[in-house]
Amino acid sequence: MLQTRVNSGLDGVIVADTVMSEVDGEAGRLIVRGHTIEELVATRGFEGVAALLWEGFAPAGQGGDTQAVRAGLAAARVRAFADVPKLLQAAEGLTPVEGLRVGLGMLADSDPTPHHYLVCGALPVFLAALLRASDGKPALAPDPSLTTAQDLLRMVRGQRADAVFENALDTYLATITDHGFNASTFTARVVASTHAGLISSVLAGLCALKGPLHGGAPGPVLDMFDDIGSLDRAAAWFDDAFAKGTTLMGFGHRIYKVRDPRADVLKNTVATLPKTSGRLAFAVEVEKSAIAALRRHKPGRRLDTNVEFYTALLLEALEVPRSAFTALFAVGRVAGWCAHVFEQEKVGRIIRPQSNYVGKRPGM
Helix, strand or coil, rough: CCCCCCCCCCCCCCCCCCCCCCEEECCEEEEECEEEEEHHHHCCCCCHHHHHHHHHCCCCCCCCCCCHHHHHHHHHHHHCCCCCCHHHHCCCCCCCHHHHHHHHCCCCCCCCCCHHHHHHHHHHHHHHHHHHHCCCCCCCCCCCCCHHHHHHEEEEECCCHHHHHHHHHHHHHCCCCCCCCCHHHHHHHHHHHHCCCCHHHHHHHHHHCCHHHCCHHHHHHHHHHHHHHHHHHHHHHHHHHHHHHCCCCEEEECCCCCCCHHHHHHHHCCCCCCCCCHHHHHHHHHHHHHHHHHHHHHHCCCCCEEEHHHHHHHHHHCCCCCCHHHHHHHHHCCCCCCCCHHHHHHHCCCCCCCCCCCCCCCCC
16 A cells, blocks of 8 residues: 655655765754764865765775865866856856856766766866856966865956965855755755766756755845844844745754754854954844844744855855855855765665655546
């Protein structure tokens, strides 16, 4: 007898075993390959987290060792730059995340570059070229002596950024690399289960991330700050938002019932940046006002700050345009998608759930 109980969002449904990450929503804890997110950010950069995720899954010599991964990603950036002219022609008039979708679609399964290196190296190169093109500037070739974060900022700005900004971007990319079976990661695993290959699986993950319910919240957080304007308007603004049924950006999470641990990691990172103290102080007070309003209007709901709230401040301080926030998120998350593709491919079984037919039947 087919089980007909429907859970449309798959909440609480276990679909796989994984060693990649655990999101403990009750405790507000994120574990990645045996390490808390706070520990990872303090001890490893983006390349280090990628190496950890790929350890035991990537081909020999292409995971586990941070320096090998850094070299592999650097070589992949150089390789991807050859596709930039074709990308810019095809992506004219598109948003940054749409441009990345085009760029990934151009990568061939026959490319000899290890595909996890290829996609992780291509996204920062493509994003930088798209952003410069939108400003009427030529694309800059990557510098393989640099890390992903260092090179991405250099390719966007035209010169090396101060170390504090490079470190902030590196922290951001490391923090968002993996986060359980979110919509984009699960999408990538479904496609991987068909043996479509890593590039197709990552492209599918990017398409899922593009949806505003998954990857589009940081920009609207800044829109909220702009609309509030001054702290004396915050309480009334939130009361009005609840009266209108407006969704608060930067608060609440499908899994976390308490504060998202990544929010404090990024809040601490924002505090290290110059010229952000006033904006940070404003955001902290807005956060307090929002939490108070949540308690007043939704007393039975457990809602708190999520990663998007301080992501918005961090990316604004890095001078990333709001239209590129989701695309930049993909630059970090792609390493996690690759890890899950590797893990899913080892399962060797296609993901094929059942549905509950509720339509008409013959003779009815």
